[in-house]
Amino acid sequence: MTLGSLKHHEYNLGPILPNLAEGPQALSLAEQIATQLAESIINDEYAPGARIHEVAVSKEFQVSRGPVREALRILENAGLVTIQPRRGAIVSNLTVEEVDDTFEIRAVLVGLAARRLARNIASTDLAQIEERIARLQDLTTQADQDAARYVGISQELSFLLCAGTGSERLTSIVYSLFHQTIRYTRIGLSTPERRKTSAKTWAKLLANIQAGAEDEAEKTARELVGHSRAMAIETLRKEQRAD
Amino acid sequence: MTLGSLKHHEYNLGPILPNLAEGPQALSLAEQIATQLAESIINDEYAPGARIHEVAVSKEFQVSRGPVREALRILENAGLVTIQPRRGAIVSNLTVEEVDDTFEIRAVLVGLAARRLARNIASTDLAQIEERIARLQDLTTQADQDAARYVGISQELSFLLCAGTGSERLTSIVYSLFHQTIRYTRIGLSTPERRKTSAKTWAKLLANIQAGAEDEAEKTARELVGHSRAMAIETLRKEQRAD
DNA sequence: CTAACAAGTATTGTTGACATTGTGAATGAT
DNA sequence: ATCATTCACAATGTCAACAATACTTGTTAG
The missing domain is CATH 1.10.10.10 (Winged helix-like DNA-binding domain superfamily/Winged helix DNA-binding domain)
Structure with a gap:
């Protein structure tokens, strides 16, 4: 290797x-x-x-x-x-329950990051986030091989969100949780429809942050991760039944 | 040693x-x-x-x-x-900013624990939490030497809260964050007045959980940690100026 | 045929020595 | 006096061998 x-x-x-x-x-x-x-x-x-x-x-x-x-x-x-x-x-x-758990914890922490950014975000960070979200749109049409790339950009976005708050600690924890479930995130975002919903929520989050709406930004961020979570868990349970 | x-x-x-x-x-x-x-x-x-x-x-x-x-x-x-x-x-x-940061992350995670417990808590866990909160009241009258014991029980309460959700991951992270700032938590809860405010908030949190009020429980939990945080940071900044 | 047992093997736990890098004191120059 | 340089020492990084434990395989009794 x-x-x-x-x-x-x-x-x-x-x-x-x-x-x-x-x-x-x-x-x-x-x-x-x-x-x-x-x-x-x-x-x-x-x-x-x-x-x-x-x-x-x-x-x-x-x-x-x-x-x-x-x-x-x-x-x-x-x-x-x-x-x-x-x-x-x-x-x-991870068991299905642990995957679920990990997503929920990450949702709450990304929610915190979003809240902080809504309060105060550097314009350079904002620009980078905007650019990534624009790129997400392009990956919602084609077949399943886009999933990995989509998740890659999601990862970058999560990183930008956390790093933008200036908290190394938050970044480190969220990254750790992200990596622990990245396999399942890919599964969760495997279809174009699901990615479309996800991309829309990212756009909404961006709008909330730009508007400085702290409560809304936190809520949308939770929704965003919660969406991946629901999709991943659903697929996981199906797979489990197939065994 | x-x-x-x-x-x-x-x-x-x-x-x-x-x-x-x-x-x-x-x-x-x-x-x-x-x-x-x-x-x-x-x-x-x-x-x-x-x-x-x-x-x-x-x-x-x-x-x-x-x-x-x-x-x-x-x-x-x-x-x-x-x-x-x-x-x-x-x-x-930790720098003052990092202490602040650590408290805020913990607040959000304890908020998640509280929300989960409000949704569903085992009666045995509830009893243990009640017992600890009752004991907190006794440590709000005497002098500064109670602070360490008060923080000790706070630690137990945080543990019970997290463990009650069944999430080892959440428990582990919160514990880690707690220990990283335990020195400052002691500082923050050094006076009886501050401990009184803290104990009142714990009681409120318990009520929220028992009532099954998820949103309220999360909010109160954040308030609870936020209180320690504000007290600790205030004292830290004073100390810093004294140097 | 299964279950318990035993011996051998594979894997992790621990050690002490050696290699490499960081640190600080002493020396000398500006 | 202050700053840079050198050198010796101390601390961390790495290695290979040994010890202790876990696993597997083969055997035997039921």
Whole structure:
């Protein structure tokens, strides 16, 4: 596995591990490995529940197990893996209830970001958000392969929203929650109709922020994430019944 | 430093590192060390910004540096320390803005917990919450030394609120945010008057939850944390001016 | 055929040594 | 006196080997 081996998704923008890239200091081996593993997990190269063997990773990156163990702890921070003492690390495998839960928490936090931006937003941030929302419209017509790209831009938008508030903490948490359920977000936005509804809500959110309507902005943001959530859960339950 | 060496605060209830104690499996050395260090940090035995030297800790616990490094990563997850590559770990040292930010995020999340509980709460959880709120009243009369105990019960209440929703994720995040600012919460609730206001709001929140008033419960919960926040920030700014 | 057991293997936990990088004191120049 | 430079020391980063635990496979008894 190398840096350029992204499989079926290509968006690569935004910090995958927001806690890391804070200074110009060189990343340690552990952090480099964590970053690459994080990309692999987010790009579905590991199945949920799959075990991550320390020796396998250390061979792959040609390092000793020390940095690998540290990398796994970093990924645990990001919610991407679960570490069980003496049993190793597995790619986080959420139940339907946990997926639902994660979406709801994210909805509330994005709501907070929206509220803050409605109160006060920098014009440069606003412009970037506008540009992304315009691009969303173009991805609501074609077939399913647009889903991944749409979700990629959604991710950028979530990032811009949070980062625009100036809170690294909020950004970090929302990103973590986003990544934990990105697989299900893709599922939820798999049809053009669903993406159309989503894009409309994004536009409404933008209008609320521009109007400085704090309460409305928060509500719309919750609605926005809530929509993805409902779609994802619905599909998940169907899949579950099919098994 | 041993397990019984708590300095000036004694409340010890609730999981300090919620991510850990999930199974009956024996804790690894790293997790034991993380737990003890977390207690020390929360009990103000380390000053914010103080460096935590790996060798010092490894000597103190008579283990090698490997588990210590892992413990520090676990504490990073909990937001208690900050790790800078090649520069080591320091006890998290928040700016006034970051403290403010952390309180606001927690307010929103506790608001979500309150909303969920208003929708559906188990009678056993309700009873436990009632009991704690009753105890809060007793700590609003005496002098400043009650503050730590009051905050301890507040912590238990936050935990009961979150745990009552059944969301481990929410509980974990709120706990992390709580611990990150516990020092400032103590400062914020240092006078009996402030604790009286806080206790009244807790009672109101309980009433909202019992009445099943979701919107009101969320609002009151935000108010509750917002109160601590305002008090803490006010005191912090005063202190800052004094320097 | 299933269930319990046991031995062997694979994997994680821990250690101490070595390599690399950051830090601070001492020295010297401006 | 202040600032830059050098060098020694201290701290973190990494490694490979050993220890302890968990898992798997094969066996045997029921």
